[in-house]
Amino acid sequence: MAKVYIALGANLGDPVQTLKDALLELASGPALQQLRASSLYRSKPMGPADQPDYVNAVVTATTELEPLALLDYLQAIEQQFGRQRLRHWGPRTLDLDILLVDDLVSTSERLTLPHPGLSERDFVVVPLAELAPTLVLPNGQTLQQLKQSMQHHDLVKIS
Numbered sequence: 001m002a003k004v005y006i007a008l009g010a011n012l013g014d015p016v017q018t019l020k021d022a023l024l025e026l027a028s029g030p031a032l033q034q035l036r037a038s039s040l041y042r043s044k045p046m047g048p049a050d051q052p053d054y055v056n057a058v059v060t061a062t063t064e065l066e067p068l069a070l071l072d073y074l075q076a077i078e079q080q081f082g083r084q085r086l087r088h089w090g091p092r093t094l095d096l097d098i099l100l101v102d103d104l105v106s107t108s109e110r111l112t113l114p115h116p117g118l119s120e121r122d123f124v125v126v127p128l129a130e131l132a133p134t135l136v137l138p139n140g141q142t143l144q145q146l147k148q149s150m151q152h153h154d155l156v157k158i159s
C-alpha cells in the first residue's frame, strides 16, 4: 500500500463546485482509502495571465494501485469532468496531478515523481503543508523550508 498526495486544480466553469464534486468522486471510488482533503484555495494563474483565477486543493490517501494505474484512474476522472485543455498552460476544467507516492523518485514518459512543479507552486505547497506540515520530501527538504523559501502569490483560502 502506498501513501499518495494528489493536487487538484480548475479554472473553467464553476471551479469550486468542480473541485467539490471531484473530491466526492475520489472519496467514493474504489481506488483511494483514508482520503483527507485540504481547504480550497483561490489563486492567480501561474503562467499565461489571460485566464480565470484557479481553485486548488490537495488530497492525501492510501492506495493499492501502482503509480501508472493511479495515473490512468485520475486521467479517466479528468475526462469524466470534460477535461478541456485548449493550450499548454491554458485554462482547464479539472487537473488531477500526482505529487508524491511515498518516497518514490522516478522519471518516465508518462509520470515524473515527485511532480516536477511541486517546489515552485505555492498553490500546491500551501495546501500540501496544511495536510502534512511535517512532510519531508524525498530529497530531504522539509515542506516548511519549501514554504518559507517561496514568495506567496495571493492565495486565498476559500473553505
Ligand SMILES: CC1(C)Nc2nc(N)[nH]c(=O)c2N=C1O
Residues within 6 Å of the ligand: 008, 009, 010, 043, 044, 045, 046, 047, 048, 054, 055, 056, 089, 090, 095, 123
Ligand atoms: C497553467 C498552470 C501552470 N497554472 C496554474 N496556476 C494556478 N494558480 N493553479 C493551477 O492549478 C495552475 N495549473 C497550471 O497548469
